[in-house]
Amino acid sequence: MQIPAPSDLRLFARQSPTPMAVLGPDGVIAYANNAFTRLLPADAPFPEGRRPDELPFHARFLRVLEDGLAQVALTGMEQLVEMGDPSAPDRELASCRLVPLPGGEIVVEVHRHAEVERLRAALRDEKVLRRQSDMLRERGRLLFFDVVNELPVFVYMQRRDYSVAYANKKTLAFYGEVGGRRCYQMFGGRDDPCPHCPTFRVFDTGEPVDWQFTDDAGRTFHIYDYPFEDENGEPLVMELGVDITELKRVERELFQAQKMRAIGVLAGGIAHDLNNNLVPIIFNVDYALGKADNTPMEAPLAEALRAAYKASELVEQVLEYSRQQEVSRSPLHLTPLARENLAILQGTLPDHVRLDMDCSADNDCVLANPSQVQQVLLNLCRNAVQAMPGGGTLSVRLSNLHLDSQKEAPHSGLALGDHVVLTVSDTGHGIEPGSAERIFEPFYTSKSKSGGTGMGLAVVHAIVTCNGGTIHVDSVPGRGTTFTVYLPCTATPETKTLARETRPAARSTGRLLLVDDDAGALQAMQRVLRDAGYEVFTASSGQEGLKEFFRGKGRFDLVVTDQSMPGMTGMEMAARVLEHAPDAKVVICTGHVEARLEAQARLTGVAGFVMKPMSPRTLVENVNKFRM
Template sequence: MASTLEVFARHSANPLVIVDGAQQIVYANNAFCRLLPPDSPFPEGRRLATLPLPDCLRRALLGGLDEADLTGVDLSLPVEITSGSDREEMTCRTVRLPDNTVAVELLRHAGIERLKSALREEKVLRRQSDMLRERGRKLFFDVVNELPVFVYMQRRDYSVAYANKKTLAFYGEVKGRKCYQMFGGRDDPCPHCPTFRVFDTGKPVDWQFTDDEGRTFHIYDYPFEDENGDPLVMELGVDITELKRVERELFQAQKMRAIGVLAGGIAHDLNNNLVPIIFNVDYALGKADGTEVEPPLAEALRAAYKAADLVEQVLEYSRQQDVTRSVLHLTPLARENLGILQGTLPEHVTLETDFSAERDCVLANPSQIQQVLLNLCRNAVQAMSGAGTLSVRVSNLRLESRKDAPHNGLALGDHVVLTVSDTGHGIEPGSAERIFEPFYTSKTKSGGTGMGLAVVHAIVTCSGGSIRVDSRPGKGTTFTVYLPCTPTPEVKTLARETKPAVRSTGRLLLVDDDAGALQAMQRVLRDAGYEVFTADGGTEGLKEFFRGRGQFELVITDQSMPDMTGMEMAARILEHAPGTRVVICTGHVEPRLEAQARETGVSGFVMKPMSPRTLVENVNKYRS
């Protein structure tokens, strides 16, 4: 079996021949045999001088052998072979072998030059490729450095390999800092970091992250390599803080609309049931003065009013866009209401006020702003079980740059700022995000309904303002309301109107499909001195009106009735008797109903449920 060297020599592209001391050929490879004519016998066993080789090549081979014999060392001699017009340069290399034979190899210069040329070309191409790669890398990082999103690259050891301008603007210098120190303000790695899934799987991931400054980012992680081929993760962070804020507000608005639809659906029936409860318990309470049934009746009446108040709070959601707003001064309104509130504060709570606002005019509904102030103050008092301080401040904020805004989304310009603070137990971090949700409450044991702060949020938002809460467990809570300033109105002096004396008697028509509500209101109005006629529906109400046409000073009708709505009945009455005063009594006024009432000529609305006194006061107002 041929040795490895023999196989190599046989297939070498360079002619190779081995001769003994008498210059007789011991071995010739295939490349050497191709130098001989095709019909030449195999060269082994023949003397080198007798081979039919070109003269120049024979002389070169023999001269190389003679020189090797003379010097006794291995040689490399240049050889030039000419055949016609062809000329080829070679090197004749002699190597003395251990068995005293000599190996003669012819190295073709053209092949070597081609190899050298190829190597040179490869080196040039590699240099050009490196230059192009470096230029591309520089261009890539120049572009990344100017992106409006933060981009950084992370190693497996949590160190930061690169950070663009946006990242530096957010988090400062990165040198020597770990990623969890930069972004999370932590002393140890974040648990379950999604970035390391990219190192493990080599596939991109995306996730959301909120840093220790409260900024929220959508993160996109991609596998990457540094210039040495070591793995990196390239992270792109898109700031979605403002988007999340808008998303939360949109979600809040959707919940408000849903609650409004729900309220509109149940308010009529619920209020119709509350009217006879309130009126009858109030009537019974008036007859039970000093008896043993007086306390339980009073407790039942308070519960009924509390239920009515809850319905009213829920209905705020469906009426926010249509309440009447006017220019009002916040400071005197706050002073007046806090003066009333101070007399009801527990002994352990101290009230502190600071009215430093130079401009305190806002465009809002006075009763709604009063509701905001009192709800926030009641919450603050309930949060202080021991001794504490309730602080109320009215101040100004002039915002000229969004970067100076106390929170995202606050409009530029002048604001009146209402701040209500307490030194109570604070709000748990998990609850702070939900306190403005309808029906969410942490005071279930004390009877909280979860509507107070929801209504506050709705009022402030629909008044063009915003509200923020800052709280730490055990350190107290601060609610801050921002309302846009509005120009101070001009003060006009009006002549005092002389109102005619209110008559205590008159004839009324009362229409309602609920028998309990109808009887309860009839009794209260009769006790007030009125002559009251009743009808249990719209059709009967029309018949009763036209039977006594011209005799009724006021028509009071329910809105939601099965055979004919109160508005439809009012339209029929006013069509034939335009001067008639008609009042709609309902538990829910939609914007469309309010507009229709104005067009029809309806005098106004009385909201269910009401107290007996409120009903009488409204009748006196609308009939005069």
């Protein structure tokens, strides 16, 4: 029974069937209810204002009561003492409950035998329930921590003093044993607390927070912090960390892909006009240079021609990076290609740069385009040479890597199976840590003062990934840089002996139809082809080209048409021509070839493509080739 507050005690006791009395600090009965008064004989004095030993209670009752009151005074805690019936010493029927009150008063409750048994039973039940509740709570706690310990995310609990109260298996696998370390020592490798730690907002507000954290090993986690408390009620913060390192890597690759698509759109939009402008510049400067031998105009014209070719190379790199030029791929052995190109490169190296080459790959066959692989190799080698202005060693290695599981992978993202590994290292000045992640971005360069365009490594990255491979860079400032390219191996093709084809000798003259909407490009190409001995007819649009073709009754050895023209594209014009003259040869002249355009050309019967911009010699060679 719960004892009411002293102010309500008289009202409660007056209605209670249980004998109750209140003893003051001086041991005098301050109040006794009717049930307590009925314990006394009818002629006994009224109990209030008297001490218990002044009333006609049995001696045993008084002795036990005195001992119980002494225990209450000593411990300050409630006591339950057994005694005989205060009015009938021969019967052991009662128990007395002594409850201390504020102010030094003590409540005396006298329970007869049946009430005592009920009270004892209630106390026993309460203890059993409390013990069962404690057992269930402990089982639930153990189950909770068993589950948390096996979670695939790191979970730990932190106190206000930065100490770690608990860490699950994943946390220990990442950061080792707790060993009394503070959280900033364990996770950040710091000697002092992290500034602006979000975890302490949970202690202050009691509200959960989430944030991201990158540890000193480069792993990135999304953190979820929740308010918690231990079994003693001490406030804690429970922290869950989800490893998003791989997600961040994919996110960076998607961002890179988005930039590539954006540049692809840009390249597709400007390539036609830019190439059309470069064609007459290159052709006319080349023509003028041929007429300016041994004159003061020769040097400036040669310089202008070099600049025009450099601009055309930049357009080609942008198109290569944007992957709008789909290239054919076939099984390719890298060792002979590397040896051939490195032998040529060695002759152009400065005296203070030494080439160290090791092509020891047993399986060097990949599915790739030779020109693209050559571009990757030479771009990486040129970068390495430029990084060693004071001299050093350029090392090129070809080796193999076989992966049976991702645990063995030297870098994330590598596919299982066999790889050819191309490694290009230098002993130069290295890459600054802040720049290492940006070197594959288009137009990012640290060599702007020396004429760098920022497209070389971007093109390398695009070619490697387009061929199903990956590229990684490791660099130490002042000690050098290593680029590692992984390309998946492919089956070595069977060697077949082909019969030698006999082709008729190329004619030195022929009749050509040249179609282009840009007057400058049209005039420049016409002049070059006429100087090469061809009879050239021109048209400034697709519609006009059709009229000229049928006006000439189809007696053209070759039709060379621009692709991007208003009104009618070159492909549409070619389809009309080939529909009426299936034996005609039509070549599309364009700045970039999309996969869809290439497929359409095969279906239509187009002979091939000539890429803009080109040199006068390249134009003539292509016309000679397609005219045969």
